[in-house]
Amino acid sequence: MSNPPVIAIPCRHDTSAYYSGREINSQNNSYIRAVVAAGGAPFLIPMEVDKPKLQALYRLADGVLFTGGGDIDPAFYNQTPHPATAGIQRERDTVELTLARWAIADKKPLLGICRGFQVMTVASGGTLYQDIATQLPKAGRHDFLQKRGGFSRDHLAHEVILDADSRLAKLLGETSFLTNSLHHQALKTISEPFKVVGHAADGVPEAIELPDHPFCIGVQWHPEELVEKTEHAPKLFRAFIAASAQSAEQDNGK
Structure with a gap:
């Protein structure tokens, strides 16, 4: 029996009452469970690592998962902070942007989720709207x-429409479905060869992918x-883990 693919998941900083308010590295268990259920073996990357140590951890991974969280420092895409921009952790930004560029190359x-989608955008030279409500006033609600209303994290908020010829649509076997929505920022510009392959009904980008890459979504x-x-x-997690397993097999064959 082959080993499960190893999935690197960067942490974020939180404070813990158990540790008298001290800062800890943490991650939402929902990501861990989703990776495990799909057949992956997750491990967490702390934020307190320099580039050589980060590279050593990266080499252990067969796939990389970026999760949700606070906003990316807009300095990384040549903007000044909007009043609504919050939760910036530059150490996390640096770790994730570095990992994204390595994994792309x-x-x-x-796989990037919410903030992770935005990390991939910025890592490849794209930019963000820092606040949908004020910078895209004609867009619908996404937060x-x-x-902001007592919504559960699994509340199905709006429809996403995928390009029929996209890899994502083919992996999921669907071109439209309902999703949750927990973000206040949005993709503004994307750098080629990345492609926007999914939108909400109001036109806000909801999915990106990189052609000629085994799995970069x-x-x-x-x-x-x-x-x-749903x-x-x-299906998305199983496809990601399957691609990571294939990557591991190819690396072991070298």
Whole structure:
């Protein structure tokens, strides 16, 4: 029996009452469970690593998963902070942008979720709208959050429409479905050869992919919260893990 593919998941900084308010490296268990359920073996990458140590950890991974979280420092895409921009952790930005560029160059499977979708965008030279409500006032609502209306993380908020000829549509076997929506920022510009392959009904980009890469997909919604509620969410994780397993086999054959 072959070993399960190893999936690197960068942490974020939180504070813990258990540790008297000290800062800890953490990650949402929904991502961990989704990777495990799909057949992957996840490990967490802390933020306190320099580039050589980060590269050593990266080499252990067969795939990389970027998760949701606070906003990326807009300095990384040559903007100044909008008043609504919040939750910046530059250490996390640096770790994830570095990993994204490595995985893109090395053709290592990469899945970006919400903030992770935005990390992939910025890592490849794209830019973001820092606040949909004020910078895209004609767009619909996308921040269906607990703190802004009591919405659960698996609340199906709006439809996503995928390009029929996209890899993502073929992997999921669907071109439209309902998703949750927990973001207040959005993709503004994308750098080639990345392609926007999915939108909400209001035109806000919801999915990107990189042609000629084994698996490099970013989604603006949160499939980790929908694994037990939809058919498309577990399909996405299974496809990512399958691509990571294939990458591991190819590396072992070298």
